[in-house]
Amino acid sequence: AQKVTQAQTEISVVEKEDVTLDCVYETRDTTYYLFWYKQPPSGELVFLIRRNSFDEQNEISGRYSWNFQKSTSSFNFTITASQVVDSAVYFCALSEAYDNAGNMLTFGGGTRLMVKP
Amino acid sequence: EPEVTQTPSHQVTQMGQEVILRCVPISNHLYFYWYRQILGQKVEFLVSFYNNEISEKSEIFDDQFSVERPDGSNFTLKIRSTKLEDSAMYFCAAGGDRREPTYEQYFGPGTRLTVT
Numbered sequence: 001a002q003k004v005t006q007a008q009t010e011i012s013v014v015e016k017e018d019v020t021l022d023c024v025y026e027t028r029d030t031t032y033y034l035f036w037y038k039q040p041p042s043g044e045l046v047f048l049i050r051r052n053s054f055d056e057q058n059e060i061s062g063r064y065s066w067n068f069q070k071s072t073s074s075f076n077f078t079i080t081a082s083q084v085v086d087s088a089v090y091f092c093a094l095s096e097a098y099d100n101a102g103n104m105l106t107f108g109g110g111t112r113l114m115v116k117p
Numbered sequence: 118e119p120e121v122t123q124t125p126s127h128q129v130t131q132m133g134q135e136v137i138l139r140c141v142p143i144s145n146h147l148y149f150y151w152y153r154q155i156l157g158q159k160v161e162f163l164v165s166f167y168n169n170e171i172s173e174k175s176e177i178f179d180d181q182f183s184v185e186r187p188d189g190s191n192f193t194l195k196i197r198s199t200k201l202e203d204s205a206m207y208f209c210a211a212g213g214d215r216r217e218p219t220y221e222q223y224f225g226p227g228t229r230l231t232v233t
Contacts, residue, residue: 035221037224043206043226043227043229044224044225044226044227045160045208045224045227046224047221047222047223047224050221091159091160093160103165103173104150104162104165104173104175105150105152105160105162105222106162107159107160107161108159109158109159110159
């Protein structure tokens with residue numbers, strides 16, 4: 001069975017600080033996909049990134065970066081120079097991919113990030 | 118980003134009543150999903166739907182729940198006899214584009230269901 005753990009339930013930082021959100025996953029499959037979603041106070045789920053299990057290259061998108069390490073089953077998310085608008089709950093999720101695209105996402109418990117001005 | 122819409126945004130119902138939550142997914146997508154999120158908790162998978170039938174469902178998705186896509190566009194979740202513990206945000210999602218395989222699931226804005 002697949003499982004995603006986000007050990008940090010809540011993080012508080014001051015604007016412009018860097019912050020890393022941790023995600024550890026468990027799966028028996030060799031092919032899987034990892035995701036990050038952002039849930040702002042308005043409640044919607046905003047897709048941030050998807051990585052497949054064969055691609056361990058780190059990715060950077062503006063102030064966001066992701067570090068995927070298969071050896072430790074981790075897919076951590078770093079926000080550089082945080083801003084108040086980054087305040088949200090962030091969810092890490094896993095999908096075991098045995099067919100084209102139709103697999104359920106297993107979510108972690110989420111990390112609430114509060115960025116104070 | 119592709120858009121999935123859901124109606125209503127908020128539904129209040131009495132215990133024991135039937136509710137139908139509606140979703141209009143992206144037309145090119147092949148897979149449709151329902152997830153729920155009890156307030157303050159994580160997002161949980163309910164069911165996936167492909168080729169007009171359920172492809173996968175969780176333990177939460179018991180006989181009280183059903184899904185259908187009656188007209189090829191709307192994707193509905195029906196709860197036959199609501200319980201207090203059904204109060205949650207229900208998210209619809211769509212994925213798997215006909216033109217390009219993708220593993221992204223695009224979520225709708227959610228329907229907040231309150232059972233009193």
